[in-house]
Amino acid sequence: MATETTQTRAPETDEAGQVDRPDYRDFARCVHCGLCLNHCPTYKLWGREADSPRGRIRQMFLVDRGEMPIDATFVTHIDRCLDCRACETACPSGVEYGKLVELARGRIEQEYQRPAATRLAREVFYRRLLPFPGRMAALGRLLRFYQRSGLERLAAELGLLKLLGLAARAELMPPIDSKFFSTSETQTFPVRGERRARVAFFAGCIARVTFTALSEATIRVLQANGCEVVVPGGQWCCGALEVHAGYRDVAREMARRNLDLFLREDFDAIITNAAGCGSTLKEYALLFGPGTPEHERAETFDSRVKDVTEFLDELGLVAPMRPLALRVTYQDSCHLLHGQKVREAPRRLIAAVPGVELAEMAFSDQCCGSAGVYNVTQTETSMELLRKKMDCARATDARVIVTANPGCLLQLRAGAKMAATRQDVMHVVELLDRAMGDPG
Amino acid sequence: MAHRRINPDAIAELERIVGRDQVLASGEELRMYEYDGSVETGRPDCVVFPSDKGQVAGIARWSNRHGVPMVGRGAGTGLSGGALAREGGVQVVFSRMNRILSVDYENQRAVVEPGVVNMDLSRAVAHAGLHYAPDPSSQKACTIGGNVSENAGGPHTLRYGVTTNHILALEVVLPDGEMVRIGGDAVDPTGCDLVGLFVGSEGTLGLVVEITAKLTRLPESIKTMLAVFNTPDDATETVAAFTARGVTPAACEMMDGWTIRVVESWIHAGLPADAGALLLLEVDGTREEAEEQAARVIDICNANHAREVRTAKDERERETLWKARKNAFGAAGRVAPDCYVQDGVIPRTRLPEALRRIAEIGRRHGFEVGNIFHAGDGNLHPMLCFDGRQPGETERAIATADEIITLCIEMGGSITGEHGVGMEKDRLMPLLFSEADLELMKRVRNAINPLGLLNPGKIFPVGKGCGEIHTPAAVGGDKRTA
Ligand SMILES: Cc1cc2nc3c(=O)[nH]c(=O)nc-3n(C[C@H](O)[C@H](O)[C@H](O)COP(=O)(O)OP(=O)(O)OC[C@H]3O[C@@H](n4cnc5c(N)ncnc54)[C@H](O)[C@@H]3O)c2cc1C
Ligand code: SF4
Ligand code: SF4
Numbered sequence: 001m002a003t004e005t006t007q008t009r010a011p012e013t014d015e016a017g018q019v020d021r022p023d024y025r026d027f028a029r030c031v032h033c034g035l036c037l038n039h040c041p042t043y044k045l046w047g048r049e050a051d052s053p054r055g056r057i058r059q060m061f062l063v064d065r066g067e068m069p070i071d072a073t074f075v076t077h078i079d080r081c082l083d084c085r086a087c088e089t090a091c092p093s094g095v096e097y098g099k100l101v102e103l104a105r106g107r108i109e110q111e112y113q114r115p116a117a118t119r120l121a122r123e124v125f126y127r128r129l130l131p132f133p134g135r136m137a138a139l140g141r142l143l144r145f146y147q148r149s150g151l152e153r154l155a156a157e158l159g160l161l162k163l164l165g166l167a168a169r170a171e172l173m174p175p176i177d178s179k180f181f182s183t184s185e186t187q188t189f190p191v192r193g194e195r196r197a198r199v200a201f202f203a204g205c206i207a208r209v210t211f212t213a214l215s216e217a218t219i220r221v222l223q224a225n226g227c228e229v230v231v232p233g234g235q236w237c238c239g240a241l242e243v244h245a246g247y248r249d250v251a252r253e254m255a256r257r258n259l260d261l262f263l264r265e266d267f268d269a270i271i272t273n274a275a276g277c278g279s280t281l282k283e284y285a286l287l288f289g290p291g292t293p294e295h296e297r298a299e300t301f302d303s304r305v306k307d308v309t310e311f312l313d314e315l316g317l318v319a320p321m322r323p324l325a326l327r328v329t330y331q332d333s334c335h336l337l338h339g340q341k342v343r344e345a346p347r348r349l350i351a352a353v354p355g356v357e358l359a360e361m362a363f364s365d366q367c368c369g370s371a372g373v374y375n376v377t378q379t380e381t382s383m384e385l386l387r388k389k390m391d392c393a394r395a396t397d398a399r400v401i402v403t404a405n406p407g408c409l410l411q412l413r414a415g416a417k418m419a420a421t422r423q424d425v426m427h428v429v430e431l432l433d434r435a436m437g438d439p440g
Numbered sequence: 441m442a443h444r445r446i447n448p449d450a451i452a453e454l455e456r457i458v459g460r461d462q463v464l465a466s467g468e469e470l471r472m473y474e475y476d477g478s479v480e481t482g483r484p485d486c487v488v489f490p491s492d493k494g495q496v497a498g499i500a501r502w503s504n505r506h507g508v509p510m511v512g513r514g515a516g517t518g519l520s521g522g523a524l525a526r527e528g529g530v531q532v533v534f535s536r537m538n539r540i541l542s543v544d545y546e547n548q549r550a551v552v553e554p555g556v557v558n559m560d561l562s563r564a565v566a567h568a569g570l571h572y573a574p575d576p577s578s579q580k581a582c583t584i585g586g587n588v589s590e591n592a593g594g595p596h597t598l599r600y601g602v603t604t605n606h607i608l609a610l611e612v613v614l615p616d617g618e619m620v621r622i623g624g625d626a627v628d629p630t631g632c633d634l635v636g637l638f639v640g641s642e643g644t645l646g647l648v649v650e651i652t653a654k655l656t657r658l659p660e661s662i663k664t665m666l667a668v669f670n671t672p673d674d675a676t677e678t679v680a681a682f683t684a685r686g687v688t689p690a691a692c693e694m695m696d697g698w699t700i701r702v703v704e705s706w707i708h709a710g711l712p713a714d715a716g717a718l719l720l721l722e723v724d725g726t727r728e729e730a731e732e733q734a735a736r737v738i739d740i741c742n743a744n745h746a747r748e749v750r751t752a753k754d755e756r757e758r759e760t761l762w763k764a765r766k767n768a769f770g771a772a773g774r775v776a777p778d779c780y781v782q783d784g785v786i787p788r789t790r791l792p793e794a795l796r797r798i799a800e801i802g803r804r805h806g807f808e809v810g811n812i813f814h815a816g817d818g819n820l821h822p823m824l825c826f827d828g829r830q831p832g833e834t835e836r837a838i839a840t841a842d843e844i845i846t847l848c849i850e851m852g853g854s855i856t857g858e859h860g861v862g863m864e865k866d867r868l869m870p871l872l873f874s875e876a877d878l879e880l881m882k883r884v885r886n887a888i889n890p891l892g893l894l895n896p897g898k899i900f901p902v903g904k905g906c907g908e909i910h911t912p913a914a915v916g917g918d919k920r921t922a
Binding site: 024025028029030031032033034035036037038039043047048049050055058059062068071073074090091092093094095 | 515
């Protein structure tokens with residue numbers, strides 16, 4: 001077969017000398033044994049090699065070698081990847097799949113012309129919206145108006161969304177908070193009891209307009225367990241969505257800003273309650289070429305970032321908890337389990353709550369279909385995965401599904417609603433918060 | 441390797457059989473089927489994804505009408521290129537035929553489609569205290585159809601037997617499109633043992649579309665032990681002593697010092713990095729049986745200079761030990777860009793000598809050879825790590841591997857324990873079999889697969905006299921692998 005290699009090879013490094021190309025060894029690690037196949041959600045759905053980790057690695061390799069063009073076929077298979085990294089956990093050879101796919105997406109963004117409308121939407125979202133806290137807040141207010149004013153109900157009644165093929169998406173729309181979690185000014189929350197650590201809290205961009213309660217619960221739980229919590233003012237989005245989408249230059253900008261802000265002081269830890277943000281924050285060093293000044297600082301930063309469950313588990317819970325007679329199940333957040341390799345910490349925290357019974361769910365290590373913005377960009381696939389997930393969740397007979405990432409919370413809540421499982425969905429720290437305090 | 445373009449009308453016919461979106465014929469998509477777990481490559485001319493056995497029969501009839509070869513494919517974890525379309529043609533992929541059709545708990549059997557993943561079957565029946573016993577190290581990914589075709593074994597083969605001991609009946613689409621059911625519910629069916637013939641035929645006699653498999657009761661009690669030795673000789677002597685003393689563990693896996701260090705650096709299972717060799721041993725049965733067996737195993741290890749014998753305290757520790765074993769080949773991918781795993785058999789009484797001589801061969805060619813294998817049945821898996829980008833290294837690795845396999849034959853063993861002949865070892869067949877033996881095998885194949893349409897170019901040496909020498913293609917990302 002003659003390959004049409006019309007594309008030009010991207011430069012090895014970007015404008016500032018950062019490595020944006022994988023090394024031969026990154027590919028060579030894959031011995032194409034296939035042990036990852038049955039762990040990949042998209043392979044399990046369709047049984048296609050091109051939508052499996054092994055096949056995607058092969059395609060990326062061929063593209064990298066100039067033996068395959070960056071065309072619609074390639075882009076489709078790479079777009080369909082959830083970047084859930086379940087394949088990394090399954091792989092015995094230590095293939096760093098997440099890194100490979102993120103670099104491939106970077107190249108696609110630079111070299112491939114998506115259809116005009118998609119391109120516009122992506123540019124606006126990734127370049128003009130996400131990076132700017134003020135604009136996100138404005139959008140939040142707009143959505144809040146839509147949700148509260150009765151417009152949403154009206155739209156639903158008229159079947160407007162269904163007409164637009166957006167029915168499932170309405171379910172997925174996050175309820176916008178009446179009060180946003182503010183990060184414009186630095187805030188410090190005092191320790192309750194004996195001081196054991198001083199930590200910085202990374203609030204996240206979308207979370208600020210739709211997960212205020214979760215942020216507050218996280219801070220309360222940290223305070224109650226001996227942490228002084230600082231929320232540095234002026235923090236930006238972590239850049240995870242940009243990295244996943246291939247907007248590496250935007251992500252680098254955000255990373256620089258967060259490095260400046262969070263390295264001003266030697267915090268004992270930089271805490272996030274969003275597994276998706278956490279795995280990107282822990283990998284800032286990958287955005288900067290070795291030897292650059294940012295790379296070194298990023299390594300320091302990365303070593304301080306801790307998921308809130310990981311941190312609390314290491315620190316040890318000291319706040320008293322009241323018993324909650326609840327049967328719960330835990331859905332692993334992909335970017336906590338597969339991205340950060342944290343499996344036991346959230347389970348130990350859940351089990352530490354008196355009265356709580358943890359019923360393991362079959363395939364809890366498989367993606368619920370949320371996967372960042374995947375449920376918006378690949379809605380059908382996402383919903384199929386969600387349906388399977390809810391079947392497993394229902395089978396546990398648990399009252400509450402506990403998870404560790406805001407995106408998963410939204411997706412699972414939508415799932416519980418659509419499948420009418422009558423299960424509550426909450427974050428690990430929300431469960432702890434409930435046990436630790438008389439809320440209010 | 442004739443690459444024919446299948447004409448568009450024929451493709452359209454295929455689309456009518458399986459559905460339009462279940463046929464791939466574009467160059468890029470086809471490249472996703474040119475590899476499997478082995479070192480070989482072979483690209484099909486089109487790929488189809490049947491969803492039931494009727495469609496498979498339709499594909500076979502289509503293949504006859506158009507004279508296009510067909511090759512079955514499960515998960516593509518095979519290590520001998522069995523699933524590769526060596527002579528082009530249509531690749532029949534069974535990934536959509538992955539339903540467990542029925543489970544008869546009382547009589548301990550399951551009827552499954554060929555694309556069911558080995559581990560998924562065991563997982564589905566675990567709640568009833570059953571499992572599907574053959575457990576290749578690739579069990580989390582490989583399919584039962586692939587296992588049947590390769591007669592796959594695994595660590596517990598020692599006690600429970602290989603795939604063929606667990607297959608009761610098969611439904612097969614013959615190369616001419618006829619569908620037949622062979623075998624029966626009885627453990628020892630009357631008549632010619634056709635199931636035995638089909639199991640292990642490497643996809644050259646028929647496309648398996650339904651499998652009736654035996655389910656085995658999970659033992660009441662399992663004891664897993666790790667015996668640590670200072671030298672590989674002590675470990676292999678221990679294995680020989682098991683045989684001599686009439687002790688058959690359920691599993692007996694050996695890992696040499698080099699492999700221990702590679703695996704430990706990745707899996708962190710607590711393996712002693714300074715050891716010369718390890719035996720991973722398992723005994724099972726009723727509680728009393730297991731305890732009694734474990735005691736005898738430990739005795740024999742100690743008598744053969746085991747430095748230490750650890751027993752897994754709980755299921756978690758057991759899992760960690762097995763994870764170290766089952767991921768060992770993959771872990772080798774971390775130390776060198778390329779890794780070539782061999783598969784050979786030697787009489788287990790000659791293990792100590794075999795390992796010494798393999799190390800010698802490696803040294804002579806300048807390679808470190810790692811060994812991890814099913815010691816209990818003498819099934820060796822020497823691993824060669826190398827860098828295929830260095831000129832000549834691939835050729836040297838292959839020469840080394842061939843020398844090792846020749847050694848196995850010399851020592852009274854065989855050229856494959858479980859990975860199959862495929863297109864990797866066809867050229868070695870004449871070393872093991874006489875002209876007359878090969879001729880007989882060919883006659884059997886020709887009786888069932890007369891036109892050679894099913895998986896051509898496998899098992900038997902090809903191109904004798906016409907000068908076609910097979911060299912593994914060194915294109916895009918091919919690794920000597922496991
Ligand atoms: C890491 C690793 C460890 C391994 N460990 C072991 C081990 O311990 N023991 C062992 O025996 N093997 C082992 N293997 C080899 C391999 O997993 C087995 O040979 C397995 O049986 C192949 O199954 P598959 O579904 O991947 O088949 P494939 O590789 O897809 O195909 C194998 C053969 O079966 C044929 N085939 C597949 N499905 C059908 C069907 N329905 N009808 C007719 N023919 C069919 C193909 O044409 C081909 O000839 C290992 C492989 C890897 C990568
Ligand atoms: S990614 Fe890992 S598990 Fe998957 S085929 Fe490659 S080496 Fe094997
Ligand atoms: S990241 Fe997830 S979806 Fe993507 S290849 Fe790996 S397992 Fe499959």
